[in-house]
Amino acid sequence: MREITFTAAAREALSEEMERQPEIFVVGEGIGARGGNWGTTVGLYEKYGPMRLRDTPIVERGFVGMCAGAAMTGSRPVIDCMFFDFILDSMGELINQIAKMQYMSSGRLKMPLILRGCIGIGGSAATHHSGNYYPIFAHIPGFRVVLPSNAYDAKGLFKTALCGDDPVIFLEHKSLLNTKAQVPEEEYFIPFGQAAVVREGTSATVVALGTMVKKTLDAADALAKENVSIEIIDPRTLAPLDINTILQSVHKSGRLLIVDETFAPCGIGAEIAAQVMAQGFDDLDAPVQRLNGLHTPTPYSPSLEAAVIPNGDQILQAIRDLLAE
Secondary structure, eight states, rough: OOOHHHHHHHHHHHHHHHHHHHHEEEETTTTTOOOTTTTTTTTHHHHOOOEEEEEEOOOOOHHHHHHHHHTTOEEEEEEEEEEGGGGGHHHHHIIIIITTHHHHTTTSSOOOOOEEEEEESSSOOOSSSSSHHHHHHHHTTTTTTEOOHHHHHHHHHHHHTTTTTEEHHHHHHHGGOOOOOOOOOOOOOOOOOOEEEEEOOSSSSEETTHHHHHHHHHHHHHHTTTTOOOEEEEOEEEBBBBBBHHHHHHHSOOOEEESSSSSSOOOHHHHHHHHHHHHHGGGOOSSEEEOOOOOOOOOOOHHHHHSSSSSSSHHHHHHHHHHOO
């Protein structure tokens, strides 16, 4: 099976569905002839033309609102916002219109709109280009929130997003864009709300998000040499969240750690912990633990930047501490 990058896999999904669905168009800054800041639309301008790949001015609330109207009238817009931090300028349109319109119209109006963009810490992008905003959007009813950790998942989840009728927040960590994975040439879809058990084990369960999946796999490899068996779950989507797969794993292992790059307060880890405590308390042999990045703006300095996110040694120690409980 071929290996392609995360970006190439998502771009392939977009091209396939643009060919199949003429209602799909893409807007964003530099996504036309230039092919996007991250190469997300390279080659598509030549294939589908300027009417379906439209460069925009730097006016996020304007083109997000425009796409909301287009989605309500039968089009299927994809908003490529480069850095997801920029889309925060359009929160009024996102929360008061896009997330609520299907409810407000009793389902008469659909909202097949995708907002995709780069998230995450890395590359000295500093605090205005390093945010992870998925806890905010997972909190709002109406959104689907997708967080792929590899190229295979990126394509399958993006295909599902492009074929649905709900607004989707599709978040691509900048540190994953050039990573490669095996991706089939034949068509496939990954349903929302279906977590992946990326490593089976019995000693403890670790739920890892985004870039933390690879780091946690490396920690589990090290622990396997000590006959410690760690099960790792990648949620893949946060809204809907596949809590049942997590509960099944905790039933087997009795211990749970959630590893997430973004902040701990009011985060996804807190939600997972609360649901496991409510639904799987009797299965727990130790308190649920979380490992998060520091609750601070992201520094520009590479050494300080590295200090605010969980690293492999910290993940390894957090698992050891959990096992010692």
